[in-house]
Amino acid sequence: TGVDWSAANELLSVSDDKTVWLWNIDGEPQAQILTIDSFCTGLLWAPGGQGKADSFVVGCTDGSFKLVSRRGQIEKSVPAHQGAVTCVRWSHDNTSLATCGEDGVVKSWSRVGMFRANLGQGEGTVYTLCWSPESDQVLFSSGKHLIIRPLTPSSKQTQWKAHDAPVLQADWNPVNNLIVSGGEDCKCVAQFFGAQFFGRAILQFAMIRRTLTAATSPRSGGGTPDSVLSVLRVAVLDLEDDGEGEEAADDE
Numbered sequence: 319t320g321v322d323w324s325a326a327n328e329l330l331s332v333s334d335d336k337t338v339w340l341w342n343i344d345g346e347p348q349a350q351i352l353t354i355d356s357f358c359t360g361l362l363w364a365p366g367g368q369g370k371a372d373s374f375v376v377g378c379t380d381g382s383f384k385l386v387s388r389r390g391q392i393e394k395s396v397p398a399h400q401g402a403v404t405c406v407r408w409s410h411d412n413t414s415l416a417t418c419g420e421d422g423v424v425k426s427w428s429r430v431g432m433f434r435a436n437l438g439q440g441e442g443t444v445y446t447l448c449w450s451p452e453s454d455q456v457l458f459s460s461g462k463h464l465i466i467r468p469l470t471p472s473s474k475q476t477q478w479k480a481h482d483a484p485v486l487q488a489d490w491n492p493v494n495n496l497i498v499s500g501g502e503d504c505k506c507v508a509q510f511f512g513a514q515f516f517g518r519a520i521l522q523f524a525m526i527r528r529t530l531t532a533a534t535s536p537r538s539g540g541g542t543p544d545s546v547l548s549v550l551r552v553a554v555l556d557l558e559d560d561g562e563g564e565e566a567a568d569d570e
Contacts, residue, residue, distance in 0.1 A: 320360035322374070330374055332358040338376070338390070352390035356380040359403055364429070365412040375415060377403035383417055385431055396431045399423060405446050409453040410492050416456055418444035424458050424467070438467045438475070445485065451492035459485035464499060480507055 321331045329341040330351070336358065338351040356378040364373045364385075373393070376384045379402040385394045401420030408415055415427040416437065424438040424447055438444075440460035447458035455468045461484055466476040480488075483502035490497050500506045 319358055320362075320376075322362050324363045325366075330361055330363060332361050332376060338386070340388075351388070352386065352392070354378065354384065356382070360406060362406055362408060365408050375406050375408075377406040377417065379403075381419065381421075383415075383431075394431045396427070396433075398425060398427075401443075404443060407448055409449045410451060411453040414453065416447055416449065418447045418458055422460075424456060426456075426469075435469075437469070438465060440465070442484075446488045448488055448490045449492075450490060451495060457488055457490050457497065459488060459499075461485070462501070464488060464497070481505060 319333055321329060323329055327343040328348075329343070330338060331341065332338045332354075334357060336354045336356070338354065338358075338361065340348040340351055342348055354376060359377045359379060361374055361376045364375060366372060373385060373387050376386060378384065381399040381401055381403060382395050382397050383403055383406055384392050384396070386392050398417050399419030399421050403417055403419045405418050406415060407417075413429060414434070415429065415431075416424065417427065418424045418440070420443045422440040422442055422444055423436055424440065424444055426434040426437050428434060437456050438458055438460075440458060441463070442461060445459050447456055449456060450466070454470075455466050457464060457466050459465075459480075460477070462479055462481050463477055464480040464485060468475065480499050481501035481503045482505075485499055485501045487501075488497065488499040495510055496508060497510070498506065498508045
């Protein structure tokens with residue numbers, strides 16, 4: 319149900335058997351870190367300096383998130399939401415954690431799990447969230463829409479219809495400001511956040527008979543609409559190499 323690489327090329331995984339495992343870069347298991355008493359919806363290494371990450375966060379279906387040391391000790395369990403925690407994300411400046419859940423609330427926390435603020439309210443379950451490149455805004459789903467909520471209380475939020483069905487995943491690239499989203503409408507949509515491109519998709523492709531449950535974009539390179547378009551086209555073709563799907567790209 320969740321995997322994450324550390325800067326030292328260590329892979330963490332968690333699944334419905336409620337166990338967390340550590341793997342090396344060759345795919346060999348190194349250790350079972352711990353067993354958790356609740357089903358887990360995802361996990362992330364805590365950001366740190368150079369070398370090995372020393373802790374990670376796990377989101378759980380009981381509404382809590384847990385801060386865990388790399389030795390497997392649960393340092394703090396925080397009751398965060400009514401219903402399952404659906405997504406956890408560290409900010410790019412390494413100072414904050416954001417969570418969302420089945421209760422439709424988006425919240426921010428300190429690195430040690432202290433509550434800071436309610437950042438937003440979605441329309442039903444909020445399935446995904448991510449931070450802006452400067453960590454001063456949060457992007458999250460609300461039904462068919464995506465919402466950008468600034469951390470400054472007096473600032474207005476930005477909302478737009480991104481899909482024709484609930485948005486399940488989104489990613490905001492910290493290098494080139496690209497926002498990629500996927501949803502139950504079987505489409506992936508990419509657009510740049512900025513005055514020139516914001517409000518129109520630079521790429522939209524239909525994933526025939528497929529609900530998109532993951533969406534991300536490369537972190538390397540500056541990126542332009544043309545270069546990102548070609549990269550995402552290659553990714554779609556690779557995903558549909560089984561011959562059952564058909565790529566349909568829309569340059570708008």
